[in-house]
Amino acid sequence: xxxxxxxxxxxxxxxxxxxxxxxxxxxxxxxxxxxxxxxxxxxxxxxxxxxxxxxxxxxxxxxxxxxxxxxxxxxxxxxxxxxxxxxxxxxxxxxxxxxxxxxxxxx
Amino acid sequence: xxxxxxxxxxxxxxxxxxxxxxxxxxxxxxxxxxxxxxxxxxxxxxxxxxxxxxxxxxxxxxxxxxxxxxxxxxxxxxxxxxxxxxxxxxxxxxxxxxxxxxxxxxxxxxxxxxxxxxx
Numbered sequence: 001x002x003x004x005x006x007x008x009x010x011x012x013x014x015x016x017x018x019x020x021x022x023x024x025x026x027x028x029x030x031x032x033x034x035x036x037x038x039x040x041x042x043x044x045x046x047x048x049x050x051x052x053x054x055x056x057x058x059x060x061x062x063x064x065x066x067x068x069x070x071x072x073x074x075x076x077x078x079x080x081x082x083x084x085x086x087x088x089x090x091x092x093x094x095x096x097x098x099x100x101x102x103x104x105x106x107x
Numbered sequence: 108x109x110x111x112x113x114x115x116x117x118x119x120x121x122x123x124x125x126x127x128x129x130x131x132x133x134x135x136x137x138x139x140x141x142x143x144x145x146x147x148x149x150x151x152x153x154x155x156x157x158x159x160x161x162x163x164x165x166x167x168x169x170x171x172x173x174x175x176x177x178x179x180x181x182x183x184x185x186x187x188x189x190x191x192x193x194x195x196x197x198x199x200x201x202x203x204x205x206x207x208x209x210x211x212x213x214x215x216x217x218x219x220x221x222x223x224x225x226x
Contacts (some may be wrong), residue, residue, distance in 0.1 A: 001169065034212035043202055043216035044144075044152065055214075064210075077172055087152055091111070094166045096154040 023088035116220030129203030
């Protein structure tokens with residue numbers, strides 16, 4: 001199975017900060033990567049698909065980059081609503097795997 | 108409006124079985140693949156299983172292979188997850204999620220149904 005490793009596990013930041021979360025795949029997945037946001041008690045919501053495509057309705061401060069095995073989710077200017085947990089997921093293989101998550105906390 | 112509604116979650120003893128349902132509305136059921144994803148208390152997301160449009164392809168996570176079976180009843184727009192030989196490690200909220208193809212993100216999600224395996 002393809003392993004997905006996110007870093008950091010926890011990130012403390014302030015409103016207005018620019019932050020980046022990285023995701024590394026154990027083998028190449030081309031651009032078959034999605035990023036999700038999850039808030040407590042809620043289902044995840046897709047933000048980015050195919051590594052760099054912004055999902056409809058998602059604010060443009062979210063962006064994704066990378067291909068192969070290294071990927072990054074960037075939030076250009078944190079808003080109060082962005083404090084949540086973020087997951088990457090590969091869908092190159094039909095044994096889909098998520099990263100372990102990055103919790104974005106208010107500093 | 109796309110809607111997925113899970114049901115069937117319960118408290119069960121180790122070794123017992125449980126069947127979860129996911130009723131889909133707002134999109135053509137046979138045009139989407141539906142996944143099951145679970146989340147243990149305080150933990151991250153774990154993909155569980157997926158079934159293709161026509162049921163010809165089913166894939167399972169290693170952790171559930173041989174114990175869980177995914178199926179669909181297209182006449183009722185319903186996806187099912189039969190879970191056998193449950194263990195405490197299966198305790199989680201189970202979500203169903205829809206995607207356009209097998210190689211697409213999980214775009215639509217239900218609210219989840221909780222499963223607790225405990226003696």
